[in-house]
Amino acid sequence: MKAEEFMREKGISIGDYVRIIKEEEGEEVEYRGIVMPPYELSEGDTIVIKLDNGYNIGIALKKIKIIEVLEKAKAKPEVHFKAELEPKEGLPNVTILGTGGTIASRIDYETGAVYPAFTAEELAKAVPEIFEIANVKPKLLFNIFSEDMKPKHWVKIAHEVANSLNSGDYGVVVAHGTDTMGYTAAALSFMLRDLTKPVILVGAQRSSDRPSSDAAMNLICAVKMATSEVAEVMVVMHGETGDTYCLAHRGTKVRKMHTSRRDAFRSINDIPIAKIWSNGRVEFLRQDYRRRGDGEVWVDDKLEEKVALVKIYPGISSEIIDFFVDKGYKGIVIEGTGLGHTPNDMIPAIKRAVEEGVAVCMTSQCLYGRVNMNVYATGRRLLKAGVIPCEDMLPETAYVKLMWVLGHTQDLKEVREMMLKNYAGEITPYTKPNTYLI
Incomplete structure (x- = not known):
C-alpha cells in the first residue's frame, strides 16, 4: 500500500496533527507531529511527519500499528505582499x-x-x-x-x-x-x-x-x-x-x-x-x-572556466593531470599535502602541463598555515617544474582567483605575478599565531 492510499483509507490529510504508534524491535514507540507532503525520492511506502521539535521523520507504513488524527489541518491564511515597501525617512x-x-x-x-x-x-x-x-x-x-x-x-x-x-x-x-x-x-x-x-x-x-x-x-x-x-x-x-x-x-x-x-x-x-x-x-x-x-x-567579469581543483591523496595517479591537459584546461589548482607537495611520480605530468602552457598552482589541504615549497626536495622539484606557490590562500579561493587571472592573461609569467599579488585580502603578509582554530 502506498502512502496516498493509506492516508485516504485512514482519513488523514497533509497538515493534520497525528499520533502514531510504531512497532520497533518488539516495542511500541509513539510519535506526534504534522503530516508532511511525501518526499520526491520516497517510494511511497513511508509517511513523513514533522515532530514538535521541528525535525522531520519518515515512518514505514508496515511498522505503523496505530495512527489517529489529534487535530485537523488549519486553513492557510491569505498572505499578501505589496509590490513595493514604503521607505522610512532617514534609513539607508x-x-x-x-x-x-x-x-x-x-x-x-x-x-x-x-x-x-x-x-x-x-x-x-x-x-x-x-x-x-x-x-x-x-x-x-x-x-x-x-x-x-x-x-x-x-x-x-x-x-x-x-x-x-x-x-x-x-x-x-x-x-x-x-x-x-x-x-x-x-x-x-x-x-x-x-x-x-x-x-x-x-x-x-x-x-x-x-x-x-x-x-x-x-x-x-x-x-x-x-x-x-x-x-x-x-x-x-x-x-x-x-x-x-x-x-x-x-x-x-x-x-x-x-x-x-x-x-x-x-x-x-x-x-x-x-x-x-x-x-x-x-x-x-x-x-x-x-x-x-x-x-x-x-x-571585471573575465573568467576562464577551464580550471580544475585537484586534491592530492595517497595513490593518486598522474593520469589526472594528463586528463586535464589533454582536455584543454588552462589552469590547475592543486590542494597538496603539508607545505605543498605531490607524490614525486606526478612531477613529470605537472612539468608537461606547464610546458604546454597550463598554469599549475599549489595550495595546502592543511588549510591553516602557508605553502612553503623550499623546505623539502619534493617542493623544490615542483617549483623547478613551474608550479606557482599560493602562499596562504584557501584552495577554493585560489581556484576562483586562477579563473579570474586566466581571464586576463594566459602568459605564465604574468599569471604568476597576478596570482602572487594581493587583490582582495586573499594573501596575508605573514602567518598570524592567533588565527589557528579560533
Whole structure:
C-alpha cells in the first residue's frame, strides 16, 4: 500500500496533527507531529511527519500499528505582499538579492513544510526587524541550490550588485546557500573592482521551520553590516552556537568548516572583520579593512572556466593531470599535502602541463598555515617544474582567483605575478599565531 492510499483509507490529510504508534524491535514507540507532503525520492511506502521539535521523520507504513488524527489541518491564511515597501525617512537603502539556499525559504502554514521563497519579498517579510535597520529592496535573481551555482551565476550576481550600488544603495545583501558560499564570496571579491560599499553574503544552516533556525538572526546581522563603513565583500553568519552574535568574515578568507553547526563558518589564517551582536551593536575586531567611499564600482567579469581543483591523496595517479591537459584546461589548482607537495611520480605530468602552457598552482589541504615549497626536495622539484606557490590562500579561493587571472592573461609569467599579488585580502603578509582554530 502506498502512502496516498493509506492516508485516504485512514482519513488523514497533509497538515493534520497525528499520533502514531510504531512497532520497533518488539516495542511500541509513539510519535506526534504534522503530516508532511511525501518526499520526491520516497517510494511511497513511508509517511513523513514533522515532530514538535521541528525535525522531520519518515515512518514505514508496515511498522505503523496505530495512527489517529489529534487535530485537523488549519486553513492557510491569505498572505499578501505589496509590490513595493514604503521607505522610512532617514534609513539607508539596502537591496537583498535572492539566489536560493536555506535562508530563502518560507513555511506553508497549513502543512509546516518548507518551500523555496517565491520572491525575495517573502524572504524580507519573514524578518520584519530588518526594516528597522534599512529600507530593504528585495529582488529575486534565481532560486537554485548552491551546489548548482556556476561561474555564469557569479557574473550575474556581480552585475546586479554593481547596478544596485551604483544606483544609490548603501549596501547589498546576497542571500545564498551555504555549501558554496565561499566560492561566490571569493568570485565577487575579485570581480567587483573599486568597491566603495559593503557587499554581504548570508545564508542559514537551519531552515526557518526549525526552532533552532539561524536564518532570521543571520539576515538581521547581514543587513546591519550592509549599513557599515566596511567597503568589502563579506560573509555574515553565526559566530557561536547560541544567538549571541554573528561574525563578518572577509570574502576571500572564509570557509564552511562544519556540515550542520550554526557557527560553521570560520575565517582561515585571518581574524574576522567584526562581531555583530543580536541587539545591533557592531564590534570591530580589526581596522585594516577598506573604508566606504565615493565612486562607481565596476565589474571585471573575465573568467576562464577551464580550471580544475585537484586534491592530492595517497595513490593518486598522474593520469589526472594528463586528463586535464589533454582536455584543454588552462589552469590547475592543486590542494597538496603539508607545505605543498605531490607524490614525486606526478612531477613529470605537472612539468608537461606547464610546458604546454597550463598554469599549475599549489595550495595546502592543511588549510591553516602557508605553502612553503623550499623546505623539502619534493617542493623544490615542483617549483623547478613551474608550479606557482599560493602562499596562504584557501584552495577554493585560489581556484576562483586562477579563473579570474586566466581571464586576463594566459602568459605564465604574468599569471604568476597576478596570482602572487594581493587583490582582495586573499594573501596575508605573514602567518598570524592567533588565527589557528579560533
